[in-house]
Amino acid sequence: MIREGKTVLVLGGGVGGLVAAHALRKQLPRPHRVVLIERSTTHLFYPSLLWLMIGQRKAQDIRRPLALLAQQGIEVVQGEITALDAKALATFTAGKLALVVASLPYKCPAAPYEAAMLLEYFFRKRKIREQVTLDLYAGEPGPMGVAGPQVSRAVRDLVQQKGIHYSPDQSVTCVDPHARQLSFASGLTATYDLLAFVPPHRVPRLAIEAGLAREGAWVPVDRSTLETRYQGVYAIGDITGIPLVIGKPLPKAGVFAHGQAEVVAHNIAVAITGKGEARRFEGHGECFVEMGDGKAGFARGNFYAEPAPTVKMYTPGPHWHAAKVLFEKDWWRR
Numbered sequence: 001m002i003r004e005g006k007t008v009l010v011l012g013g014g015v016g017g018l019v020a021a022h023a024l025r026k027q028l029p030r031p032h033r034v035v036l037i038e039r040s041t042t043h044l045f046y047p048s049l050l051w052l053m054i055g056q057r058k059a060q061d062i063r064r065p066l067a068l069l070a071q072q073g074i075e076v077v078q079g080e081i082t083a084l085d086a087k088a089l090a091t092f093t094a095g096k097l098a099l100v101v102a103s104l105p106y107k108c109p110a111a112p113y114e115a116a117m118l119l120e121y122f123f124r125k126r127k128i129r130e131q132v133t134l135d136l137y138a139g140e141p142g143p144m145g146v147a148g149p150q151v152s153r154a155v156r157d158l159v160q161q162k163g164i165h166y167s168p169d170q171s172v173t174c175v176d177p178h179a180r181q182l183s184f185a186s187g188l189t190a191t192y193d194l195l196a197f198v199p200p201h202r203v204p205r206l207a208i209e210a211g212l213a214r215e216g217a218w219v220p221v222d223r224s225t226l227e228t229r230y231q232g233v234y235a236i237g238d239i240t241g242i243p244l245v246i247g248k249p250l251p252k253a254g255v256f257a258h259g260q261a262e263v264v265a266h267n268i269a270v271a272i273t274g275k276g277e278a279r280r281f282e283g284h285g286e287c288f289v290e291m292g293d294g295k296a297g298f299a300r301g302n303f304y305a306e307p308a309p310t311v312k313m314y315t316p317g318p319h320w321h322a323a324k325v326l327f328e329k330d331w332w333r334r
């Protein structure tokens with residue numbers, strides 16, 4: 001007798017989608033199907049983009065074909081393909097580089113600060129640091145604010161010690177590419193020669209059309225089960241909006257997408273097979289802070305803790321950088 005299988009759809013083959021698809025395939029016996037839908041042919045490991053930027057990785061090092069998942073019994077349905085261009089830095093030898101975070105929230109609270117420090121290192125290695133001014137503008141009062149004032153201060157100090165000009169609380173209102181000028185809501189204007197811009201992030205249109213999110217908001221979910229307002233439909237990672245007691249949302253970071261994916265995949269498998277106990281996502285997260293010179297910092301904690309997240313920053317050093325390199329290796333191995 002052929003037993004009827006369920007089909008679990010995983011929409012998006014990023015960090016969360018990949019972890020969820022793997023965990024589901026591991027826990028769900030055939031004939032249950034795991035189908036991953038992704039517009040790109042490849043999985044891109046975002047944390048390595050920072051190393052790509054300064055030439056420590058090649059484009060082919062940070063992507064893998066999603067078709068490889070077929071070997072593990074995950075069916076991949078592919079849509080559109082995206083592209084990467086990171087050549088502007090190679091030809092930049094002098095002038096003002098402006099790093100601008102357009103608005104909150106954005107992917108990875110540490111990333112713009114890491115990018116600024118890695119760029120400083122990159123220019124120093126190329127012996128053109130003296131000729132380059134590095135300006136970092138962010139529309140937030142300080143780095144990694146959700147992690148608390150101590151972590152924020154520590155990251156800010158790391159950035160400023162490298163001679164990077166940091167302007168917090170600057171929300172960009174206009175970028176004039178012809179005049180190479182930036183205007184901010186505060187009235188500040190600034191010029192640049194090369195612009196590194198983190199564009200505004202918003203929830204995908206289809207999530208609004210599907211009734212998963214309101215216009216201008218992220219997908220609300222139960223913060224422990226990640227279930228949306230529709231029973232049996234889950235949202236994980238960057239697409240979700242999870243308010244914390246401090247009045248700020250859970251940051252958009254791969255580590256949360258990863259943890260949430262494991263919980264959701266497990267709970268779907270439990271619901272289908274009837275085996276095991278349901279789990280809850282408890283809000284734990286950690287993050288490397290790449291600094292250049294083969295060093296990194298590391299922060300870890302519970303972001304669901306009340307009355308405020310309890311996040312600790314560990315003394316930076318080469319060991320945390322080595323740990324991130326190992327993490328990248330392990331990601332591809334898995």
Ligand SMILES: Cc1cc2nc3c(=O)[nH]c(=O)nc-3n(C[C@H](O)[C@H](O)[C@H](O)COP(=O)(O)OP(=O)(O)OC[C@H]3O[C@@H](n4cnc5c(N)ncnc54)[C@H](O)[C@@H]3O)c2cc1C
Nearest residue numbers: 012014015016038039046047108237238252253254255257
């Ligand atoms: C430079 C950089 C460095 C970072 N470093 C870190 C780090 O050190 N640590 C950390 O924890 N996080 C880091 N992050 C953040 C981390 O990459 C994201 O938080 C994580 O990728 C979120 O996972 P996700 O699955 O929610 O979304 P994504 O990984 O963005 O995956 C979403 C997927 O859905 C696909 N998709 C979207 N719409 C459609 C559609 N309509 N049809 C089909 N497919 C679609 C996309 O192509 C994408 O592959 C970094 C981010 C950046 C940009």
